Amino acid sequence: MSFDFDLFVIGGGSGGVRAGRVSAQLGKKVAVAEEYRFGGTCVIRGCVPKKLFVYASQFSEKFVDAKAYGWDIGETRFDWPTLIANKDREIARLEHVYRGGLDKTGVTIFDERATLKDRNTVQLASGKTVTAEHILIATGARANPHDALPGSELAIYSDDIFDLKELPRSIVIVGGGYIAVEFANIFHGLGVDTTIVYRGQKILGGFDQDLRDHLQEEMQSKGIRILCHTIFKQITKRGDGRLDAELSDGNIICADQVLMAIGRLPNSGGLGLEALGLELGIKGAIPVDAYSRTAIDNIWAIGDVTNRVQLTPVAIHEAMCLVETLWKNNPTSPDHDVIPTAVFSQPEIGTVGMTEEDACKAYPEIEVYRATFRPMKTAFAGRDERMLMKLIVDADSKVVLGAHILGPDAGEMAQLLGIPLKAKLTKEWFDRTMAVHPTAAEELVTMYSPSYRVRNGERIAA
The missing domain is CATH 3.50.50.60 (FAD/NAD(P)-binding domain)
Structure with a gap:
């Protein structure tokens, strides 16, 4: 049977765009439908604008701290419309980049809503229908409206x-x-x-x-x-x-x-899935197997709509695994183990691997390396914030199971810590690594002795 497309992607977020673009680079005939703006939650209304707002909000403390370093700042004033306007320009630029990546690889773009008519047919809002050998649903998630709350x-x-x-x-x-x-x-x-x-x-x-x-x-x-x-x-x-x-x-x-x-709910409503006999899971998640395939063998789903791990890099990783599975005869299951993540609070959190609580349940005995201190950049300014660094280690194998940081640049450190933890390196490799001085991160390789141990759920002396 001949189809209009080898792959039709519903959803123009990070996962859908990556799957569509890379598939097209391999010579496949691809279409992507997006009813709102390319870039999805992350670029348009999530991670990117949020991080820009985080930067904006940090200046109130930085202006105060600057005086300790000899700067005479003078009167400061924040203008909300300026932030919004500059954010809008940056988001528009990024959306253009996403769309341009699809255009350059020959992907057909439909700026409209798409739903499933049958397992190989996509119904577009304009009334047009197209067929595809494979269909990928990458429609992301939406904010939980909490309708039960009065008001x-x-x-x-x-x-x-x-x-x-x-x-x-x-x-x-x-x-x-x-x-x-x-x-x-x-x-x-x-x-x-x-x-x-x-x-x-x-x-x-x-x-x-x-x-x-x-x-x-x-x-x-x-x-x-x-x-x-x-x-x-x-x-x-x-x-x-x-x-x-x-x-x-x-x-x-x-x-x-x-x-x-x-929280956010999988954006799976109104796609026509139930009419095809595809039952949705908890909170409307689209159930998939280890390779992101739904119960209908030519329909796939990745990203937040599957409610596996709602993070942009995870959706992109799932897209790359899908490409391997679909087009390269190399069935590849997404690896959701040991995912670095950050919370852009103030102070910031960076974390990867097991928490102390989870490690205690999984291992008979663990070692906990823990340090708190005033980071140089805030101590000089008289700020009383303290940084926290923590390593969780299996007492038997000495494999580092988890790393947790709270303080300046914690997210940047978590990204790099994801590599040794993913490789299951032992604490010895941390101890043998030279420190970069003076940095906050050097504490991660200079905590030579455990602060305490936990054996069978009970804390014991180191």
Whole structure:
């Protein structure tokens, strides 16, 4: 049977564009459909604009610290419209890069919504239908609307932040994950009165407990209010246009904006999957096998829509594995083990591998190497922030199982630490590596003796 395309990709985010572009470079006839803007969540309304906002919010502290280094800064003033305009220009440039990469490789682009008519036929919003031997769904995820909360329609979501007409004077953020934490630090750094409301015991569930404790303390010391064991009951609008957030403890917080940051859901609705007999999983995730193949053998799915690991580099990695599997006769399963990640809070978190809590469950005995200190760049300015570094080691094999950092440039360090941890190197290789002095990172190769051990879940002396 002859098809219009070898591969039809639904979704123009990082994973879909990578799969489409590389497939076309191999001589395959490829089409990509995107109903909004190329670049997906990461480029348009996620990682990239968020990091730009993080940079913007850090200047408030840097201006203060600069005085300790002899700089006379004078009066400073932040202008929200300038940040938004410059962000818009950069996002437009990146979108052009994404689209240009597809154009150069001969990919056919459809700037419209696409759904599945049958296992080989794609229905376009314009009414046109096309056929493809293989179809890849890479439609990403969307913010959880939390419709069950009365007044949720009054709230904003992470997608909305980057296009607010004005900077709010106060904001209440619902959630304790990395999105909530990052935006809390962004808004606080820009001078906004900021409160986090989280139902859990501590922010950043799933991260190493030391990181969670340390970051929460640092954020609170800066003036960010964090209310744990607390949930929203409803949101109402006042006569002056501000919002009242009624909490489970009976308190009411009045704020200009309420940000719902309680996770993202796979963007799988309305694609026609159920009509093809493809049942969706938890939260609407598209179930796939180890090679990203759905229950229909010519339909594939990668990225956030599968709800495996919702990170942009993971979607790109899954795309490259798909190319190997589809076109190179080399079935390749995505490797989701030991993924470096960062939380761009202030101070920043970089982490890779197992937490202490997880390692204790998996190994009879572990060694924990832990150090806290004032980093040079902030100590000189009189800032009392402390950096945390932590290595988790299997006491038997001496393999380094996890590395966790909180402090300046932690994300950059986590990227490089991902290499030795992925290679399953032992602590000996860390000890034999020369330090770069003076740096904060040198602590990672100069912690020669464990701070303590944990045997069968109980802490013992080193």
